[in-house]
Amino acid sequence: MAVLVAKRTSADVEMAHGFKEHATWSPYENNGGTCVAIAGSDYCIVAADTRLSLGYSILTRGHSKLFKLSDTAVMASSGFQADVRTLQKNLEARQKGYYHQHGKPMSCPAMAQLLSNTLYYKRFFPYYSFNVLGGLDTEGKGCVYTYDAVGSYERTGYSTQGSGAELIMPILDNQLKSASPLLYPPRETATPLTEQEALEIVKDTFASATERQIYTGDGLEIVVINKDGIHKEYLDLKKD
């Protein structure tokens, strides 16, 4: 998985005072936030907190990180909000074009591939956006796709990205560990949980991450995708 960090490079300039300096302006900022997605046998849950931060400040408590791409695909993204928004707009435009050309909306797996290609397209000036895509595949089963900033992706039963990912992922592993794709005979990647059980886990993990993480909190937006459509829920999280 790619990580974006500042490095010592040949852009360091020898100065009169003897030690080197390098340019401090960065085109990126991290607005924080955490995203989670869990796939079930016939549903998918995508959730993200609603806090937008900058350094130690809060920009807003009520910003949605979820974006509906179609009736069967919802994307949650954290990272640099400007890049996130542009990525969302880009995908929305591509999805419309696809619909006009093919007479049907993009399926979730198709959207997953498109997202990966869109991210890799900017391999040398990436979208600072950490995404999870959740929805229903062409058979109506829940699917979750998890990405890094340059488009490396994988279909899994659950995933998390963003500031609280390191805190939440171990909990999801503990509760939902899906079978390895190396197993033979193959085992279901979708978690054998009910919608309600999965929802409880999502709420608990966010509450826990909020306790120990400054970039996660304020509010939690949850979206459940199943054959009946898309159902939205909102809960408060701690605001400190």
Added chain:
Amino acid sequence: MFRNQYDTDVTTWSPAGRLHQVEYAMEGVKQGSAAVGLKCKTHVVLASVNKASSELSSYQKKLFKIDENIGVAMAGIIADGRVLCKFMRSECIYHQFVFEAPLPVSRLVVQVADKAQVCTQRSWKRPYGVGLLVAGLDEAGPHLYYNCPSGNYYEYYAFAIGSRSQAAKTYLERRFETFKDCSRDELIRHALLAVKESLQDEELKSTNCGIAVVGADEDFHILDGETLQSFIDTLEDNKAEAKEAAPEDPASTSGGGEAGPSAGAAEEPPAEATPMDM
């Protein structure tokens, strides 16, 4: 319209100050099967006559969605229309991306008109051979525009293009002032009746016509076969009752067409009081 020595090139003026190639392109629109559009305060309805090249083939599609709030009906060279459709769709997507708002219909038709005009002023091009009835809703309300191969565009309360469109136009001309207070379903019925005028002897079926609607609370969509057939059946019911109510029903179809809506209006609270022209 006779062949003359000034009509070889679109960039050649005739001494009378006409561009014959452009006029010929407009003739091409008149040869295509009919398309009708009409609007009320809240909705715009498009109707088309669908021709099949043979019994074995499917009917030519002439109604296309451009965006959630805009759609077109075309008459003429449908291939040219399809290309313009693609252009309109991409313009709408671009506008939505840049401005995060839907493209107003009036702007879209100007862009199409400008594109059409280019083809009337380049020696290596030819005018588009398709007329577009653009139906859309934006902040300014419901709109119906007609885009001409000449590069002109006009806004209409109601209009018809294509072959035998004059019959439909006559139907619309008599009633267009009443359209603005029509309900969505009444408007669809009027559209079907106007299309019926263009069909003349042929029977109106859900296979040889198409209806599309767009409204404030309704994204542009084409009615499916079943819904369409139920509207057509309602027309028949109205017409059958009208035939019983008016025994001196003349044999001519235009009289029959008149009997339908007038009697229909008498049954529902009459929004109009059109006298029966005999």
